[in-house]
Amino acid sequence: MDRLTLHEDPVSGNCYKIRLTAAxxxxxxxxxxxxxxKGETRTPAYLSTVNANGRVPVLQVGERYLPESNAAIFYLAKGSALIPADRWDEAxxxxxxxxxxxxxxxNIATLRFWLAYVGRDxxxxxxxxxxxSKRAGGEAALKLMDEHLTHRQWFVGNSFSLADIALYAYTHVCEEGGAFDLTxxxxxxxxxxxxxxxAGHIRIDS
Amino acid sequence: MDRLTLHEDPVSGNCYKIRLTAAxxxxxxxxxxxxxxKGETRTPAYLSTVNANGRVPVLQVGERYLPESNAAIFYLAKGSALIPADRWDEAxxxxxxxxxxxxxxxNIATLRFWLAYVGRDxxxxxxxxxxxSKRAGGEAALKLMDEHLTHRQWFVGNSFSLADIALYAYTHVCEEGGAFDLTxxxxxxxxxxxxxxxAGHIRIDS
Structure with missing residues (x-):
């Protein structure tokens, strides 16, 4: 595979998904x-070369750029056990x-960012x-996840997949800034x- | 393939994606x-059987249910020319x-729904x-699409794919209710x- 570069902000759970998948x-x-x-992903150079949408993460593969965290982890994990081989399970x-x-x-990432990183004031x-409304939407999402996990170890089928990585990224930090309460x-x-x-897990601050 | 049933609201572009892909x-x-x-996707029966998230579309395949429009069209199109075989292009x-x-x-679907179907009043x-903010976000999305299409016929590679279907669904009706202007x-x-x-195209109202 060509050299992999992650354009990222370390506090972003979307960026962490890619580091966790690579790990x-x-x-x-x-x-x-x-x-x-500080607006570092809205500069003319960033918009013209890395991502016209002005966001992180972007996965750079050689000289090509792939925005959208969940597309990037799909690219990295293609052909691995992190993507189920079964057609239904993959979908x-x-x-x-x-x-x-x-x-x-x-809901969850935005409220955590507002309260823990921007600051309420x-x-x-x-x-x-x-x-x-962000809190209500986030609570509904956590409730749906909790109910789905009633008889399951992982979100899809019987094994750890990209679905777990995508959902872990912001769920595990959702209590930051008092945004949510997992009790x-x-x-x-x-x-x-x-x-x-x-095995292979890394922390968001690693 | 098992029998396919689409649980849908005909005015929804997300539902139309699945009908267009199947066509x-x-x-x-x-x-x-x-x-x-009328809240018909929030009834206890719907939530317990079709989709705990209370939304359409849901693609039913035999006795199994798959929510999320873009996951459903991926399931239908798996192995077809609507999904690029190349690893980069698929991602x-x-x-x-x-x-x-x-x-x-x-931005685009929500503002069109509010103005054309709920009514401003x-x-x-x-x-x-x-x-x-919905209008500004939608305009930014249309601008990004327009720039991406400068030297391209289709969104990914050189052929029509699920990316075009997903983006067509709400873009082609974005002027309804005066929500957006494609001029x-x-x-x-x-x-x-x-x-x-x-060839094979169907309209949203078909």
Missing amino acids: HLGLPLERKLYDIR DMLRWMFWEQYNHEP NLSDAQHAQID GYPRVQGWLARVAGL | HLGLPLERKLYDIR DMLRWMFWEQYNHEP NLSDAQHAQID GYPRVQGWLARVAGL
């Missing part, structure tokens, strides 16, 4: 750091990854007005411990 | 209709599909307060015409 696969990954709070894995980006990340009026979600807590206990 | 693949699809404005296709659900749909205060996006307009001109 499980034993793939070396160079890191290029940006601070999204069901993608189902959880699309759900993560639509129902989970915009620095939020705009529009952001303040959305705190309650009421014991099955989610058990699953978080299983993920963190796997 | 291109020549797959028969039974349709079970719900009105999301790049998923990149556009994740981008669609994160940056495109929450029926919106809540919280919804009214988001109209400007300033000529390359998007050209691409919409190419998609609609393909």
Whole structure:
């Protein structure tokens, strides 16, 4: 495989997904750091070369650039046990990854970022007005995850997959800044411990 | 393949993606209709059997249920020319599909639904307060698409793929209710015409 470079902000769970996937696969990954709070992913150079959408993460493979965290981990894991070989299970894995980006990340990741990294006093009026709906949406996502895990060890089939990595990234830090409280979600807590206990696991701050 | 049933609301672009993919693949699809404005996807029966997340579309395959439109079209198209065989192109296709659900749909689909189907007078205060940001986000998405299409016929590689289907679904109806105006996006307009001109194409109201 061509040389792999991750364009990232280390506090981003979306970026961590890619480092965690690479760690499980034993793939070396160079890191290029940006601070999204300082606008470092909105510069003309970044927009013209790395990602016209002005976001991290972007996985660079040789001279090509792949934005979107869940697309990047799919690229890295193609052909490995992190993507189920069964047609239904592969689609069901993608189902959880699309759900993560639509129902989970915009609520859980955003509220954690606002409260733990931007700071409540620095939020705009529009952001303040959305705190309650973000919290309600995040709680609904955690409840759905907890119920899904009632008789399951992993999100898809009987093995650890990219669905678990995608959902772990922001779930395991959702209590930062008091954004969420996992006390009421014991099955989610058990699953978080299983993920963190796997051989090959790395922490978000590693 | 087991019998395919689409649980859907006919006005939803996310549901249309699945009908359009099935049409291109020549797959028969039974349709079970719900009105999301009447809460028909939030009934206890729906939540316990079809989708705990209370949304459409859901693709039913035999006795199994697959939510998330982009996961469902991936399942249907697996092994077909609608998913590039090349590893990079397949991941790049998923990149556009994740981008669609994160940056495109929450702005373009939501504002079109509010203005054309709920009606401006029926919106809540919280919804009214988001109209400007949804419009700005949608315009940014259309601009990014237009620039990407500068030297391209299709979103990924040199052929029509699921990325085009996922992006076509809400882009082609984005002017409904005055939500957006495609006048300033000529390359998007050209691409919409190419998609609609393909053999096997069906309309959203078919």
